[in-house]
Amino acid sequence: MSSPEKTPAKGAGEQITRMRPAGSLLVYLLVLLGFWYAGASQQNSVAYLFCFFLASIGVVSLIVGYRNVSAVTVRCCGVSEGHADEPLQLRLAVGNGSSRGSFGIHLRPLAEVAPGAFVQLELDQLPVGEQAVHVTTGMLPRGRHVIGELLVSSIYPLGLVRWERRLRRAQPVLVYPARSGKQPLPVVPSVSGEGQGKVRSTGDDFAGWRSYRDGDSGRHVDWKAVARGQPWLVKEFEGEANNEVVLDWARVTVVEEEAKLRQVAAWVDECERRGLAFALRVPGIDLPAGMGTSAGEAHRRAALRALALWPQTGEVSG
Amino acid sequence: MKQGVQAAQWLGPRPMVWLGFGITLAAAPLMFILPFWLGLWAVVLTGWRVVLAWHQRALPSEGVRRAALGVGIGVVLSTHGLSIDTDATVGMLTVLVGLKLLEMRTRRDFLIAMFIGFFLILSFCFYEGSLATTLYSLLPATCLLAGALQVSGGRWQPMHWRQAIFATCRMMVLALPLTVVLFVFFPRMPGYFAQASSSKVGTTGISDQVYPGSVRRVTESQDVAFRAMLEGENPPPVERYWRGLVLLDCRGMAWSRGRQERAAPQLVRASAPVLRQRITLEPHNQKWLFALDRPVAISTYDVMFATQTFEDGRAVTRSKQYEVASSMERVPRIDFEATLARARRVDYEPDARVRAYVAALKSAHGDDAQAIAGAIMQAFAGGFTYTLEPGEYASGDPLAEFFFERRKGFCEHFAATFATLMRLAGVPSRLVIGYQGGEVNRHGGYIQVRQNDAHAWVEVWIPQEGWVRIDPTSVVAPVRLQRGMRGFVELGGESRGASGDQLVTASAWKWWRELVLSLRDRWDNLDYQWVLLVMDYDRGMQRGMMREMGVSEGQELLWSTAAMAAVGAVFVAILAGLLLHRKRASDPVRKMAQQFCRVLKPAGGSRPDWEPLNCYVERVAGRLPEPVARAARSFAAEHAQIRYGPAGDASAETLRRRLRQVVRLLRADGKHDRNIVAG
Numbered sequence: 001m002s003s004p005e006k007t008p009a010k011g012a013g014e015q016i017t018r019m020r021p022a023g024s025l026l027v028y029l030l031v032l033l034g035f036w037y038a039g040a041s042q043q044n045s046v047a048y049l050f051c052f053f054l055a056s057i058g059v060v061s062l063i064v065g066y067r068n069v070s071a072v073t074v075r076c077c078g079v080s081e082g083h084a085d086e087p088l089q090l091r092l093a094v095g096n097g098s099s100r101g102s103f104g105i106h107l108r109p110l111a112e113v114a115p116g117a118f119v120q121l122e123l124d125q126l127p128v129g130e131q132a133v134h135v136t137t138g139m140l141p142r143g144r145h146v147i148g149e150l151l152v153s154s155i156y157p158l159g160l161v162r163w164e165r166r167l168r169r170a171q172p173v174l175v176y177p178a179r180s181g182k183q184p185l186p187v188v189p190s191v192s193g194e195g196q197g198k199v200r201s202t203g204d205d206f207a208g209w210r211s212y213r214d215g216d217s218g219r220h221v222d223w224k225a226v227a228r229g230q231p232w233l234v235k236e237f238e239g240e241a242n243n244e245v246v247l248d249w250a251r252v253t254v255v256e257e258e259a260k261l262r263q264v265a266a267w268v269d270e271c272e273r274r275g276l277a278f279a280l281r282v283p284g285i286d287l288p289a290g291m292g293t294s295a296g297e298a299h300r301r302a303a304l305r306a307l308a309l310w311p312q313t314g315e316v317s318g
Numbered sequence: 319m320k321q322g323v324q325a326a327q328w329l330g331p332r333p334m335v336w337l338g339f340g341i342t343l344a345a346a347p348l349m350f351i352l353p354f355w356l357g358l359w360a361v362v363l364t365g366w367r368v369v370l371a372w373h374q375r376a377l378p379s380e381g382v383r384r385a386a387l388g389v390g391i392g393v394v395l396s397t398h399g400l401s402i403d404t405d406a407t408v409g410m411l412t413v414l415v416g417l418k419l420l421e422m423r424t425r426r427d428f429l430i431a432m433f434i435g436f437f438l439i440l441s442f443c444f445y446e447g448s449l450a451t452t453l454y455s456l457l458p459a460t461c462l463l464a465g466a467l468q469v470s471g472g473r474w475q476p477m478h479w480r481q482a483i484f485a486t487c488r489m490m491v492l493a494l495p496l497t498v499v500l501f502v503f504f505p506r507m508p509g510y511f512a513q514a515s516s517s518k519v520g521t522t523g524i525s526d527q528v529y530p531g532s533v534r535r536v537t538e539s540q541d542v543a544f545r546a547m548l549e550g551e552n553p554p555p556v557e558r559y560w561r562g563l564v565l566l567d568c569r570g571m572a573w574s575r576g577r578q579e580r581a582a583p584q585l586v587r588a589s590a591p592v593l594r595q596r597i598t599l600e601p602h603n604q605k606w607l608f609a610l611d612r613p614v615a616i617s618t619y620d621v622m623f624a625t626q627t628f629e630d631g632r633a634v635t636r637s638k639q640y641e642v643a644s645s646m647e648r649v650p651r652i653d654f655e656a657t658l659a660r661a662r663r664v665d666y667e668p669d670a671r672v673r674a675y676v677a678a679l680k681s682a683h684g685d686d687a688q689a690i691a692g693a694i695m696q697a698f699a700g701g702f703t704y705t706l707e708p709g710e711y712a713s714g715d716p717l718a719e720f721f722f723e724r725r726k727g728f729c730e731h732f733a734a735t736f737a738t739l740m741r742l743a744g745v746p747s748r749l750v751i752g753y754q755g756g757e758v759n760r761h762g763g764y765i766q767v768r769q770n771d772a773h774a775w776v777e778v779w780i781p782q783e784g785w786v787r788i789d790p791t792s793v794v795a796p797v798r799l800q801r802g803m804r805g806f807v808e809l810g811g812e813s814r815g816a817s818g819d820q821l822v823t824a825s826a827w828k829w830w831r832e833l834v835l836s837l838r839d840r841w842d843n844l845d846y847q848w849v850l851l852v853m854d855y856d857r858g859m860q861r862g863m864m865r866e867m868g869v870s871e872g873q874e875l876l877w878s879t880a881a882m883a884a885v886g887a888v889f890v891a892i893l894a895g896l897l898l899h900r901k902r903a904s905d906p907v908r909k910m911a912q913q914f915c916r917v918l919k920p921a922g923g924s925r926p927d928w929e930p931l932n933c934y935v936e937r938v939a940g941r942l943p944e945p946v947a948r949a950a951r952s953f954a955a956e957h958a959q960i961r962y963g964p965a966g967d968a969s970a971e972t973l974r975r976r977l978r979q980v981v982r983l984l985r986a987d988g989k990h991d992r993n994i995v996a997g
Contacts, residue, residue, distance in 0.1 A: 023426065024426060024429045027429060027430060027433060028429075028433070031433045031436065031437070034437070035436075035440060038440060038444070040506070040507040042444065042636075043636060043856060044443075044444060044447065044636065045447070045852055045853050045854065045855050045856065046443040046444075046447040046451075046452060046852070046853060047440055047443065047444065048501060048504070048506075049452070049497070049501055049852060050436075050439070050440050050443060050455075052496075052497045052500035052501050052504065053493060053497045054436065055496075055497075055500065056493035056494070056496035056497040056500065057463070057489055057490065057493045059493070059496060059889060060489050060492045060493045060496070061489065062893070063492075063892065063893060064485075064489060064492075066893065077962055091962075093961060093962070103467075103470075103471035103472060103477055104470050104471040104472040105472075122472060122473075122474060123472070124471060124472025124473070124474050124475035124476065124477075125471075125472070125475050125477070128906075129906065129907065129970075130907065130908070130961065132961070132962060154470075155470045156467070156470045156471050157466070157467045157470055157471070157485065157489065158463070158466050158467070158470060159425060159429060159466060159469065159470040
């Protein structure tokens, strides 16, 4: 499922700059023609002067537009990871190398597997200096993808042409399986033998809030609070951390492999929500249960990464 | 889907305000040229749209817009009919721009409205191409362009108006050199491409009819009629008679031009003094041309009449330049008998008093033309008033009313009466109208003649002498001739014969008047240069200039194409230079990081490009003295915070302070070390 990483034909960071005429360029040229006709037919020097002035401004606008776009610098910061059923966020450091700042910049990462997946980011004012921005994507399929290019474009200053810069960036993105499936969590008696640690289905004891951190699942965000304009908070639940769950591929009743992966991912999610330690058994992968609460997040990630890359195994750099 | 597209193209209120300013400034002057309501229409609809945009209200429904379109087009049609002339086109544009604004939602709509705005500016320049107009039109143009900048500069966080104006002005300044090159070298179309236009230019100016009040009406305008650059000395004001038209048909006080014979340019003695002039005539929508009395030859292919006047092939609707040679000698001294007979004809039944007066003249002086003229002038000198307010002469015989009753008049009253009386007495005479006087521009050295210098005088045929100029105004109001119309007005605008005491002017505000006049002259000179260099720059001038640059005949197109290609090459070179040359980053944070590494280099070693700053600090911290290492770690942490953390926690200023601290600690440490070594 995951596409083999393509090394960009040209070196990373290399760019291609293009000028694409906008529809209004035609209108502009017609207006110039009209002005010229007015000057020629009436032998009116001032009309000629206006025609040439407008033409020169058009020419200057090409240079201004080019400088506006070429001043933009983009760096990728870190690997983005997320589930296939939720939008991904890509962290970028967008800067401006000119002394004046840029205007009306549109930024769109182009993923090779799904070119249209990313939402175009509109940066109206890009002052001198660098700033961190997040680009939200649409849904990407499971696996490891490389965002090969970033498209920086603008129609500033007159909207006659669109200057486009394609920045080559080899930015890996890891997409975990989507979470779906109706099977209940397979509960196994704990090894430590503290009785039948039956997981209560209603055991999501609400423990409190903590502030949002990058990578937190969107499901736990207190959206009502966000809608009220409060800062992003994540709901925490108290589960029975003592119970160990084995998420075994063999126990999934669905036949299709992708559906199995989705079910396992849903289980991982549920375990995390309930604070259960879990072991993962998928063909080729045998992940023992993580130890201690601090290992929880790292463990979950390791499990999800393994699911994302299945059937390949191996580490993701970054 | 359509909704989505419209939302994506949505326009904020700020560009609308710019567009509103631009269109209003462009349409406002048209109010005074086109029917008033047309300009008002554009201004009101623009204002309405701006208010709607500002308060984020919905646009009027399609029915309302259609009704407005119907009304607008209907009124334009009813005003201009189905003719497609300049006025109708500009009228239609004005109607359309208002409607376009009312249905404007997207960026594309904005650009279309902006371009219509440019056409409005252009149409104003069509009517008035002067320097002042052109400078004024930069105002709406700046507003429209600033709006376009705001539109294409994003919609969530629009550019500040100062940014937009600054960027627009910068673009306009950058565009100037290219504009000049294009203007000078872009090939002009030959004249046959031109189309006649019916335009409202120059409704002021003298006409070919004289009746009581006709010249006086012209003198109400302060507009420049023409400017004349003379070769050599400017003649004194009294001798500056600018000949325009000669009127031959006499009906009492009313004179008209009549049919005139054409003539060839005259020969003058080689030794005769000839005054050459280059005249730049403002458009007056008439055919006649002016020249210093009396012109003998003209540079262009214009018509010359036996009355020593000139005419253009068609009405002068653009400023026109021509060269004229004038001779002060009276030539010819003979004329055809038929011409003289025509110059004696009177289509007018004089009053009994007039008939009696002429009979008395005839019996006293017989056929002596000079004596008869002298007698009439004598009559004028005694008791007649030259005034700016002669009143209405509406009676059956205005001549008798003027000569025997009111005795008050302007130059046309005196001149027409004089010429008619001469004809009644059997002396061939004709009425000449044109301008008299004009002021020398003290900065440009040329003579500027304004509409209020309009004048009428008489020529009388005297055997053995030829046509002799006699100006009745000279005996009634010599001040008018000596000091020009302005001097005359300043002295009260009324005169009864020569009286010296009138020549004393009040001097209290003299310096102020001098200043104003000097500024006016300076501006007029600039305007004149503008006319010479820009407005009159045509195919002929372009070819003449290229001839001077050494381009041979027939190769102009080649060379102007070459010049254009050179300009294009320069542009491509600039663009290529921009593409190849990348400006170094001037990000302050990045600069400080670089400086930080430079500072640590002697103690800790250099940092390779690939190494993150915090890793570098950790690597070298062991080699640094403890306080420096602590400060360096803080620097790396703050740097990371600025770069990758949420906005607002750390600023470049804290980083700068931290950098200074690192430098200070390092320096103190160095000193300490040296002290130890020294000790």
